[in-house]
Amino acid sequence: MSLVDALYDRLPEPIGSYLKRRRHNRLNAPKPQTLGEHIIATVKTVVWAVTVVTIVNGLALASFVVPTGSMESTVMAGDFLFVNKFKYGPSTPQIIPFINQPLPYFKLPALWKPAQGDIIVFVFPGNRYEVKPQNFEYYLKRCVAVAGDMLFIKAGKIYVNGVEYPLPKHGQFYSWDAEVRKQVYESDRASTFPAGRGYTRDDYGPIRIPKQGDIIDLTEQNFAEWAVFIGREGHEVDQYNRRIDGVSASTYTVERNYVFGMGDNRDNSLDSRFWGFIPEDDVVGTPMVVYWSWEPDDAQSGKRLSFLQRLKSIRWGRLGTIIN
DSSP states (O other), X not given: OOHHHHHHHTSOTTHHHHHHHHHHHHHHSOOOOSHHHHHHHHHHHHHHHHHHHHHHHHHTEEEEEOOSSTTTTTSOTTEEEEEEOSTTOOBSOOEEXXXXXXXXXXXXXXXXXXXXXXXXXXXXXXXXXXXXXXXXXXXXXXXXXXXXXXXXXXXXXXXXXXXXEOOOTTOBOOOOOHXXXXXXXXXXXXXXXXXXXXOOSSSEEEEEOOOTTOEEEOOTTTHHHHHHHHHHTTOOEETTTTEETTEEOSEEEOOSOEEEEEOSBGGGOOSHHHHOOEEGGGEEEEEXXXXXXXXXXXXXXXXXXXXXXXXXXXXXGGTTOBOO
16 A cells, blocks of 8 residues: 555545545556647646645645835845745635636635734735725735724834834834925825825824724714725715715724734835725735745846846845744
8 A cells, every 4th residue: 555545544534535546547547649638638637736726725825925025124025935824714715826816715714813913914905095906916014903903103103002012123114314204294194094184104093993893983074084994895885975885874883803014114115004904804824934035126226137137136045034
């Protein structure tokens, strides 16, 4: 008996018997002879490989490429990470690998909930005015507050429920002079979330992270601030007439739990300060280790490096780095 068959014997019935039978049939199948048979065999192999990758990618483990420097120097743009998808609840496949086509998916109950300090990979909820994002994308940020927390940022320092949350080990700010930072703040007031509050990246809130069951009082002054949030929960919102699903509304009951994500590179991160809360259900995993790393872009021009240039820029020292 082979080692593989012995392993199959330890699996519950009828799974073990099915896998043993399938392996036996595959090993004893006649080899393709004609061109047509070779083509059919190749197609079957490709379909089987894509199916296995899709299932594993949904249930347990996935690969994620860091696209931007918003989390530097905790993780770097061009890092390839293995992501643990089991921790926050495995799901049926969310995308078709290789072509990045989103799929309807069902998420199983989570073993753990996202906690303050966790680095999380999640489905991007969309830009500030978008109820649905234009493209299905995964983002990576650090969870700094969870559902029910009161968040307040003052002069760049984060306070959660009145307690300062310190800058992570590799966190950083830009060394802007006072005039540049003032100009940045003025730009922030027109682009932070929610619209109309006039927050900046360094002076934000206080704001409560929505929790399932929270009742939000809606007024003429704040209805527009909550319109996108309510729309993201699946409702039709008419902010000009203050209607939800065609009915006049003076309150709204939150239907999901949310978290607040920020980049460790605080001045170079588009995050929850700019596009809003992250649904807890859309957190898909946490990165574990860097298995590959190179420079994706030229540091001076910002242009994409060629494949050979990227090979020359491999960051050998980052391979095997544990992410926390």
